Amino acid sequence: xxxxxxxxxxxxxxxxxxxxxxxxxxxxxxxxxxxxxxxxxxxxxxxxxxxxxxxxxxxxxxxxxxxxxxxxxxxxxxxxxxxxxxxxxxxxxxxxxxxxxxxxxxxxxxxxxxxxxxxxxxxxxxxxxxxxxxxxxxxxxxxxxxxxxxxxxxxxxxxxxxxxxxxxxxxxxxxxxxxxxxxxxxxxxxxxxxxxxxxxxxxxxxxxxxxxxxxxxxxxxxxxxxxxxxxxxxxxxxxxxxxxxxxxxxxxxxxxxxxxxxxxxxxxxxxxx
Numbered sequence: 607x608x609x610x611x612x613x614x615x616x617x618x619x620x621x622x623x624x625x626x627x628x629x630x631x632x633x634x635x636x637x638x639x640x641x642x643x644x645x646x647x648x649x650x651x652x653x654x655x656x657x658x659x660x661x662x663x664x665x666x667x668x669x670x671x672x673x674x675x676x677x678x679x680x681x682x683x684x685x686x687x688x689x690x691x692x693x694x695x696x697x698x699x700x701x702x703x704x705x706x707x708x709x710x711x712x713x714x715x716x717x718x719x720x721x722x723x724x725x726x727x728x729x730x731x732x733x734x735x736x737x738x739x740x741x742x743x744x745x746x747x748x749x750x751x752x753x754x755x756x757x758x759x760x761x762x763x764x765x766x767x768x769x770x771x772x773x774x775x776x777x778x779x780x781x782x783x784x785x786x787x788x789x790x791x792x793x794x795x796x797x798x799x800x801x802x803x804x805x806x807x808x809x810x811x812x813x814x815x816x817x818x819x820x821x822x823x824x825x826x827x828x829x830x831x832x833x834x835x836x837x838x839x840x841x842x843x844x845x846x847x848x849x850x851x852x853x854x855x856x857x858x859x860x861x862x863x864x865x866x867x868x869x870x871x872x873x874x875x876x877x878x879x
Contacts, residue, residue, distance in 0.1 A: 642666060645734040645752065649704045657702060657710060658738055663745045669693045670749025672737050681729045681759030683845045688714075688737040688749075689722040695742030696721045705733035707760055707813060708842045715837040719827075720798065720853040723838075726845035728759035728811065761813045764846035775806040779864050779876035783857060799857040801827065803864060804849045805874065811842040822848065822868045830860025838866075 643650045644666060654664060671689045678684040688699060699721060701711040707730055714723050721739065736750035766772035781803040805822060812819030825838040836852055866874040 645704075645750065647704045647734050649709070650734075653702060653704065653709060657700060658740075658746050664738070664748055665745060667693070667739075667747035667749060670737050670739050670747050672735055672749050672751045674735055674751050674753045676752075676754060678729050678753050678755035678759075681755045681757055682762065682764065683726045684729045684753060684755070684759070685724070685726050686735060686753075687722070687724040687851075690737075690739050690747075690749075693721070693739065693741060693747060697740045697742060699723065700738045700740075701727075702736045702738065703727070703729065703733050703843065704736070706730050706843055708811060710841050711843045712841060713839040717834055717836050718854070719836040720855060722853045724851040725848060728843045728845055729753060729755045729757065730760040731755065731757035760811050760843060763814050763817060764808050764810070766846060767808050767810065767814075767817065772806075772808040776808075777868075777872055777874050778806040779874060779878075780804045781864070781878050783862070783878070785857075799854050801852045801854065801858075801862070801878075802849065803827075803852075804847060805864075805866075806847050807868060809842065809844055809846045809848060813842075820868065820870060822866060822874070825850075825864065825866035825874070827852070828863040828865065829858050830862075832863070835862075 640646045641651050641654065654662060658664065669690060669692055671691070673687040674684060686701070688701060690696060690699070696716060699714040702709050703711060711727050712725070732752070732754040734750050735753050736748060739747045741747065766775070781801065783799050783801050785799055807822050808820060809822065810817050810820040819842055821842050821844065822840050825840065827835045829835055835854070835858060838850070840848070862878045864874065864876045864878065
């Protein structure tokens with residue numbers, strides 16, 4: 607039977623019925639097909655295996671909060687905040703975007719920091735945006751949000767690439783530590799602090815003709831005693847000249863050192879008083 611695109615509602619209804627029928631024949635439910643994903647996103651089962659492990663244990667968990675805009679007006683700079691509460695033994699946080707051509711955005715290891723991070727990323731089309739949080743028992747706790755967008759954020763050049771100014775500021779770091787203002791559910795920050803960093807870098811995705819992938823791939827924040835406070839791996843979808851915010855249970859003592867690299871081997875090494 608042929609269904610005209612002029613009748614999208616009818617076509618969607620028939621597709622839903624057919625999917626349900628196939629699921630019944632196979633002895634599965636729609637939830638099983640999507641592995642319990644509340645967004646019922648087709649890429650999710652493969653993403654889970656690729657980024658979390660073929661045998662990874664996962665659970666969708668409301669304690670993992672992902673906050674972003676309902677609609678991204680600027681798909682090259684979509685603000686997102688990930689925070690986790692009442693979940694002990696956190697080892698790492700992985701941020702994924704289902705419908706981006708490059709799905710992995712960053713991987714964050716809090717070490718001595720709190721399990722929260724804010725930043726901006728590029729969005730190619732409307733998509734679930736997820737945070738997968740691994741705890742010491744090996745379980746991945748999944749939270750997410752849906753961000754709508756006109757899209758195209760991954761396939762256009764950034765402003766500093768257009769005007770050629772990126773080479774003049776490459777690798778420069780600015781930032782400050784200030785008393786954090788807690789958001790609901792993170793009252794432990796009332797006596798803590800927040801570090802905000804800006805790193806000048808074009809963060810090219812490699813998806814624009816004639817411009818290869820060029821992005822910061824590793825960052826580490828160390829205290830005055832050279833103890834590592836947090837570790838971050840970043841990928842192409844992070845926005846141009848990225849800004850990151852990290853929270854700490856107390857203010858780090860002394861001068862902070864920011865060290866890192868990009869995928870071309872350029873080094874980042876700066877100090878914040």
